[in-house]
Amino acid sequence: MVPLSWYLMFAAALFSIGLFGVLTRRNAIAILLGVELMLNAVNINLVAFWRYSDVMAMAGQVFAVIVFAVAAAEVSVGLALVISVYRRRNTVVADELDMLKW
């Protein structure tokens, strides 16, 4: 059997990769791709904890399904914002969206 630690390490690695993408990418859509990786890492943890504790308690799976809804909401609004910004400023590079800085 695969011990729980493997799944947790796997999820942590995926989370770190997503974090790296969020921190370093210049394109706003690429940043959202990184956020997706992080959300998936969280979901792996939730499902793994469900499987490795009491399987009759469905809380882990319910939370995972709710994370799907959150991810969908995040993506739809996030990408809508990116498209809206693109139409006004003609760029999706996050560094150049600095209007609020001064």
Added chain:
Amino acid sequence: MTAQQIIFMIVAAYTIGSGLMVVTTRNLVHAALWLVSTLFGVAVAYALLNANFIAVVQVVVYIGAIAILFIFAVMLTRKDMRDSGPQMNKNWWAGALVAVLVFAGLAFLLSGWSGFRNIAAELPAEFDAIGLLGEALTSPEAFVLPFEVASVLLLAALVGAVYVAFNPRSDKK
């Protein structure tokens, strides 16, 4: 190593490799396609965890809808899809450092936890995960409120996204 461990290792390596491609590829459509590959790997991980419903939903929602939305968005925000200029900001090494530190910190914290090396129990016979999930989502003692709130969340996302992206007044033309 048992067969299951080998399968897990292959799946994890494949998923993490695809994940690395997502954050490093220059072409954004390729990055989105690598994301699909990563998400498929995660779906296989769910299947290994006996979460059939979550695994299939992962493919339906992420690959069938979210990835398509990403590809559409990439094509909507590029007059010229060939990416010019660097794709990472100049502090990428700091980002890499933070990511490695976060991974090390998580690994350190988790390894100190008592349940870290737990082994999963066998699934009970006649285990009906979807029935249990349906009961959990609709029972007032369990998660009926999150169930309805999810609907409100999706409504808010739909209305907000439609308003933000396509409000006629927000167009500069």
Added chain:
Amino acid sequence: MSFWNDPLKVAADWLEGLLTGWGLDAVFAHVLVAFLGVFLLIALLMVLDIFLVWIERKVVARFQDRVGPNRVGPFGLIQPFADIIKLIIKEDTTPGGADKVVYNLAPILSMMSVLILWAVVPLAPVMLGVDLNVGVLFLIAAGAIGTLSIIMAGWSSNNKFAMIGAFRQVAVMVSFEIPMLTMLMIPTIYAGSMSMNTIIQAQDPIPFFILSPLGALIFLIAAIAELGRAPFDLAEGESELVSGFNIEYSGMKFGMFYAGELLHAFTFGGFWMILFFGGYRFFGLEQVSPFLAILILIIKAMIGYWVIMWVKYTMMRIRIDQMLGFNWKFLTPLAFALLLVTALMNALLAGAPTWLYVLGMLLANVVTGWVALEIARSVTRKERMQVEGVKNPVEAHH
């Protein structure tokens, strides 16, 4: 247990015994035998697929008052093989500006998305395929990979027609997936399970198309749109987009898209029969032998496929705005209304005798469909009057 009653198990046991007798590990032998079984099923499907080309051509010829292929072999039966040889020995050109890896991956994924659908098809009472407890959703998951392959093909070809075709096709596919998902919930509600086999078992006395004729109809419409066949074949739109997303493909890669489409249509004919017409069931005949059950399923799937072809060669192509408007303004609200009515009637009639249950469900379906049609008719009449500025369009013609 004899070969006649359970051929798959007998053959698998024999092979496994043989392999372990040769000194192979038991688990490995099991996996190898399963692999061979899957390979056999898919190979048979590909052979069937070749004959589907012939069937489709013969049927369309009859619809158009022609004879169809009749030169190569008896009734032109060898014609599809000649076509395949032609596809194999054709030069495989790749457009210069294409994204090579994605371009080559797309037809493979397209075919694969159709083939894996057969994993969840129950062929006979003893041959359930993979009796997944999320079988119904598996259908949509495989469809998601198909959608992805189309957008990959359109994008990587670096051709404007391919791109527009792919975008339109994907917009239509994702739109019609909502009524389809909703209609998949109706057998789920009746059977209380998402497993294909349980759904077939639950249709023991009464198939679901009697309980929910409207549901079966909406599922068929959504399936045809999902397949991208006429009247929803605007992605191909020869007159405007030349061939749509597969314009730059030639040789066997094009063949994969073409064969995939035909097999997909046949498969969805089969799923239509499984979900609403009882699958391999036919008045107890399926209990006689698995061979008979498979034959029944194939005949039923052929009937479903014939209906899909009938629609294709009767209807004309509709425009994309009409198509999406039809889906989002009519089909999706109707599908949701039907789902809620079904769930409500199912709860209200929970303790009722069977005849009352069936009658109630049937009535609920008819009423829902009728109300939807009446609303659509009055709204469109109002719109038409606004556009034409005429009070009574019928009298105006006199």
Added chain:
Amino acid sequence: MNEWLYIALFIVVGLIIPIGAIAAGFIFGPKKPNPIKESTYECGIEAVGDAWIQFKAQYYIFALVFLVFDVEAVFLFPWAVKTGQLGLYVVIEGIIFVSILVVGLVYTWRKGMLEWV
């Protein structure tokens, strides 16, 4: 676990067969590429620029509405499995759930976002 093994086998075989078919075409087909053959097909006219251009926002709207209803369906499937056994109360929950989302569809419709312009 076992059942996913069969799905994996289907995926593997489903990849092998089309790859084999395409490889057969690659082996037996002639290979005489030239620049004209490799040019992008545009009904005989020389293609101007590549196809990786900007597309209109309408496609995004349909994908967006689809995503929201797709996730909604995910929530409804476990509900649909159990609704026959748990009685009227659960059905009403489902009705509320769907009604809330239909408001979103009506909003999108009223904003004219479902029109193909």
